[in-house]
Amino acid sequence: MKSFIPYDSDSDFSIYNIPFGVAVFEDDTIGCVSRIGDTVIDLTVLFENGYFNQFELEENIFNAFTLNEFIELGKSVTVPMREHLQSLLTEGSELSKDEETQKEAFHHISKVSMQMPVHVPNYTDFYSSIEHATNVGKMFRDPNNALLPNWRHIPVGYHGRASSIVISGTPIYRPIGQSKPKDSVTPEFGPSKRMDFELEVAFITNSFTVMGERVPVDQAEDHIFGLVLFNDWSARDIQSWEYVPLGPFLGKNFGSSISPWVVTLEALDPFRTEGPEQDPPVFPYLNFNGKKNFDVNLQVYLQPENGEENLICNSNFKYMYWNMAQQLAHHTVNGCNLEVGDMYASGTISGKSEDSFGSMLELSWSGTKPLKLKDGSERKFIEDNDTVIMRGWAEREGKRVGFGEVTGKLLPAKF
Ligand code: MN
Helix, strand or coil: CCCCCCCCCCECCCCCCCCCCEEEEECCCEEEEEEECCCEEEHHHHHHCCCCHHHHHCCCCCCCCCCCCHHHHHHHHHHHHHHHHHHHCCCCCHHHCCCCHHHHEEHHHHHHEEEECCCCCCEECCCHHHHHHHHHHHHCCCCCCCCCCCCCCCCCEEEEECCCCCEEECCCCCEEECCCCCCCCCEEEEEEECCCCCEEEEEEECCCCCCCCCHHHHHHHHHHHEEEEEECCEEEEHHHHCCCCCCCCCCCCCCCEEEECEEEECCCCEECCCCCCHHHHCCHHCCCCCCCCEECCCEEEECCCCCCCEEEEEEEEECCCHHHHHHHHHHHCCCCCCCCCCCCCCCCCCCCCHHHCCCHHHHCCCCCCEEEEECCCCCCCCCCCEEEEEEEEEEEEEEEEEEEEEEEEEEECCC
């Protein structure tokens, strides 16, 4: 398959990807878009010029502020629509000869401003990497008994805050709050001193389900439209003081950043792989068939103000102990309903090696092993005006499908 739109061989946005997003164009209009290489495709124009006529939609679904209405059409429509778009962007297609439409619909990525791709009604964060859960357990609790007894039975998660999920590039303010230093009996109040990122991938659901209904594990993927990179910013000092007994709260809800391009589950299909063996065996409602993990390389870079990018983490989405189908089956097993645009984050994705840990907490081992940066400075946690950049891509047999990046700069606390 070859597109008539040229792009570099290392582009995340090859003809095999065809992701979806929302962009503001130079004339200040907004709409749903796709992308090949550095070319952003205004889907509203393609729709209006008749390129989606066979789908018999009454209204232009792409002329919208978010992808929610498109996603809600479900896979029976969105999958063939994406495949059709892919064929339109292939050499020799009708669109390849229609220069008028290309002129109207194609924009260079530098000329558009990417927006939140979906309205997010609900956000859940899981805790599904066994390496991460073990590392945190060792540091926060007991080095000899790090994994809590429930962990291998339950895809542990908590309900996060949807309002503060923001698009890549949005600055994040260092949060202020309560914490208790280890050597102190009483808590203190002020800007967090242990600011962190969490390397995660989040999936977005495409359906409204009814309260009381479950999503069976073998149908769960039908409810997943696509995925984004997710930086779950975390204030470790606030978190460790507040989290007992009800879990994360203000150490987490001040901001989470996502990448702008939603990569569909179908685009990631060639990169399926086996997950880690699950022992002990899981309950039947979590028992799945087939390959439910995905081989997606993940990287984190830290960039000081006016400085160079430093690669600080090399991880992979395939390390997840609990997969997305299990997470969704578990989330709904009690009858909890899904909504279109819901975001379900994986939890920090750490691997076994020390360079694959997906947070500063683990990389610097709670501040005891500072990271050395190219400019000679050290980091235990994130400093003011540091930018955190996460990148993710899958590659097999010359076919590359990636997410691009999610970036966010940490600004000093706002008093
Ligand atoms: Mn998290």
